[in-house]
Amino acid sequence: MDSIQAEIESHLPNVDSEKSAKIQTLIARAMGEFIQKTPDSPRQINDDGIVLVRGNAVKLETFDGAPGKNIGLTDVIGAEDGSNMGVGYMGWENAFFPWTLTYDEVNVVLEGELHVKTASGTTIAKPGEVIFIPKGSTVEFGTPTHVRYVYITYPVEWA
Incomplete structure (x- = not known):
């Protein structure tokens, strides 16, 4: 001062x-x-319904969809916001896990690299890149290093 x-x-x-x-x-x-x-939350909701999420303030919670792996996930936009899409952050280090999607998903990589393996090969996205995974896909998500990304799902109820 x-x-x-x-x-x-x-x-x-x-x-x-x-x-x-x-x-x-x-x-x-x-x-x-x-x-x-100064907001004490990673979210700001304006009177008109616009929601701002401060990604660097989001703390990842434990993702129970991959037991035994140290994978973090936090939903930040959902039905409670009046959205028909779900949005969240996910991140982990050196781990892979299988998943079948019952929804469409878009992933925007922020850090590291995201590997999405399917029967036809592996797609690798790096910071700033986007992966779209259609509903019904069976994949293996993973990274041999680390990854942090934003996911967008449609419809909102992805789990």
């Missing part, structure tokens, strides 16, 4: 101790209001 005050005062003429005290009070009030407005 002292560096903020020094910067402000360096741009003002004739700052005496009274003005400096007022500046300090204003900075403290502004900082207090800023801290109060």
Whole structure:
């Protein structure tokens, strides 16, 4: 806070101790209001129904669909938001697991690489790349390194 005050005062003429005290009070009030407005949740929901998810604040929960693997998953958008799509984050290190999809799914890789194996081969997506997996597909999800990605499912009730 002292560096903020020094910067402000360096741009003002004739700052005496009274003005400096007022500046300090204003900075403290502004900082207090800023801290109060900082969301304590990775989600922000606007009055018009728009939802913002702060991905770097999402903590992955344990995914029970692959027992014995250290795989994290957290749904962030769903039916409770009035959506007909499900959205979430998933991530893990050096693991593979089989899955049959009863829904359409799009995966957007954020970190690492996502391997999707099928009978016809393996598709590998890296950061910024997208994989679409149609409903009814039987796959093996995995990574030999690490992966973190966003998944979008349709319809919303994917599990």
